[in-house]
Amino acid sequence: MSASFAAPTPNAVPLHLIARAExxxxxxxxxxxxxxxxxTQNWSGKLGQILCLNEQGLPVRLAIGYGDTTERKRKRFGVVAGLSTMPAQVFDLVESDQDRTRDFALAFALGKYRYDRYAANAAPKAELICPEGVDAEKIEAIVSGEFLTRDLVNTPSNDMGPAELEAAARDLAKTYAADISVVTGAELLAQNFPLIHTxxxxxxxAPRLIDLCWGTAGPRLTLVGKGVCFDTGGLNLKPGASMGLMKKDMGGAAHVLGLAKMIMASNMxxxxxxxxPAVENAIGGSAFRPxxxxxxxxxxTVEINNTDAEGRLVLADALTLADESPCDVMICMxxxxxxxxxxxxxxxxxxxxQDNGLxxxxxxxxxxxxxPVWQLPLHAPYEAMIxxxxxDLDNAPAGGFAGAITAALFLQRFVTQTQKFVHFDxxxxxxxxxxxxxxxxVGQGTRALFHALPRILNL
Structure with a gap:
């Protein structure tokens, strides 16, 4: 049985998902x-409400409120809001339609995540038997990829620099028998990755470019992820309040490694x-300058008008490399x-x-x-701003307008051969x-991409 679900047992407590109207x-x-x-428990089927029906102090049946359409729209996965308060029992979901069942099984599995590398952080004790009709292996692939993303982002930068990010990629490659190569330090200049090195x-x-390949047949899919393991802002130093979450500036790398794990685990x-491209944007005598x-x-050529707009620089070299080889779909995160x-x-x-079908x-x-994702426009008139x-290009246009769009337009200049290209910010x-x-x-957009890829790639 997968790590997300419990083995079937005759002692499982029946669990029901009940909407307000029901x-x-x-x-x-x-x-x-x-x-x-x-x-007594003031239970009405409100989203996430738990009703425990007891017999001699033991739960014999549990009902979780499925709410109504408005509640579910306002609170994603709200049906598992009370997961941490559920009794320490094994539950068996019964009398539920397939849509509810699939949503609940995934939400329950995602809700078990706890980051406990540095301090005890007990996971919920409740366990769920994989409901009938639910693909446990697919959920396990999704959850394992999402948890990898979360773990990588949550790890502080003292333990998640370029070398440690490389180690995580190597572990992934070893698990799924993928090939991996890494270009490090001065060798980046020798192999023409000047922006990553700078x-x-x-x-x-030392900065590096990690290159992992897996699979020998099928459509070509390339994932490119920003791996800035900490961003001080460089000589355009960030204020303290803006630097506080910069351990997550390698989140793009964490996203593509998590998505890659979903793909490989499901044998797509x-x-x-x-x-x-894995780097740390630090301050020193050799730092690049405005x-x-x-x-x-x-x-x-790129004029540097802000050293704190470094992510698009390292991605530019990586996207150029990706675009030099035939590729059916390229995803940047x-x-x-x-x-x-x-x-x-x-x-x-x-x-x-630019691809409407994609x-x-x-x-x-x-x-x-x-x-949830949302398309923003690649507004051609803004090209002049970069x-x-x-x-040829400006890495940080003045004026403060349309910053996400101008960054995307910048990246697009480095992808000229691949027709199906999408960039996630x-x-x-x-x-x-x-x-x-x-x-x-947390991962954003990776579950959507994993679900969409079979259709996008005509698998």
Whole structure:
């Protein structure tokens, strides 16, 4: 049995998901004792409410409120809101339709996550038998990939630098018999990755480009993730309040490694490539400077108007490499701009693509699996904002307008051969605890992509 679910047992406690509109009839069918218990526990089928029907102090049946449509829209995965208060029993979900069953099984599995590397953080003791009709292996692939993303983002930068991110990629490659190669330090210059080297050269923790390949047949899928393991802002130093969450600036790398794990664990028939430029943007005598003009792998020159806009620089070299080989679909994921958060808040992952069919599949899948994303425009008139005149490109246009869009337009300049290209500007952080998502690192858009890929790639 998978880590997400318990083995079947005859002693399992029956578990019901009951919507508000069904609550009265459901209680009536179970008699006066159930109705009295609901009154005592003030239970009405509200989303996430738990009703425990006891016999001699032991739970003999549990009902969780499934709420109504409005409640479910306002509180994603709210049906497992009370997971931590459920009795330490094994539960067997019964009398539920397939949509509810699938949603609950996934939410229950995601809700078991706890980050306990540095301090005890007990996971919920309740266990669930995998409901009939639910693909346990698929849920396990999703959950294991999501938990990898969360673990990588949650790890503080003293234990998650470029070398440690490489080690995580190597562990993943070993688990799934993938090939992996890494270009490190000065060798980046020798192999023509000048922007990755420049951004990371001031740190004693050497910059590197991680390149993982898996699969020998099927469509070619390339994932590129920003791996800035800590971002001081460089010589354009961030204020303290803005530096506080910069351990998550490698969230793009965490996302693509988590998505890669989902793909490999489910044995998706693709030829997968994962590229992660891993650096630390530090301060030192060799740090790159404002007004420097740098040459990229693609040959385009970039004027540096803010050393705190470094993520797009390292991605530029990685995207150029990805675009040099045939690729059916390329996905870039990065914690790239604060402007994206201003636009859509922390809960939604905005994405950019010129391919309408690709966008439709992503948006459709996101709605189906409750993983919210939103397309923002690659507005062509804003191209002038990233053209400084003194160089081909400007890494940080002045004015403060459309920051997420101009960053996406910048990245698009480095992908000229691959037709199906999408860039996600993720936040990668849950600001406060929510159902199935404890406070801390979180994946955004990866479940939607995993669900959409078979249709996108015609598998």
């Amino acid at each position: 609550a009265e009839n459901w209680l009536a069918a179970r008699g006066v004792a159930a109705q009295n218990a609901a009154k 951004v990371g050269r001031a740190s004693p923790r 028939p693709v030829r997968l490539r994962v590229l992660v 007004q420097d003009i740098l040459k990229s792998r693609k040959g385009l 990065a914690t790239l701009t604060g402007a994206a958060r201003v636009a859509v808040g922390p809960d939604i992952a905005p994405y950019f693509t 966008s439709h599949e992503i948006a459709t899948a996101a709605a189906e699996v409750n993983d 053209e400084p005149g003194i160089a 993720c936040y990668g952080w849950q600001p406060s605890a929510a159902p199935a998502r404890p406070k801390g690192g």
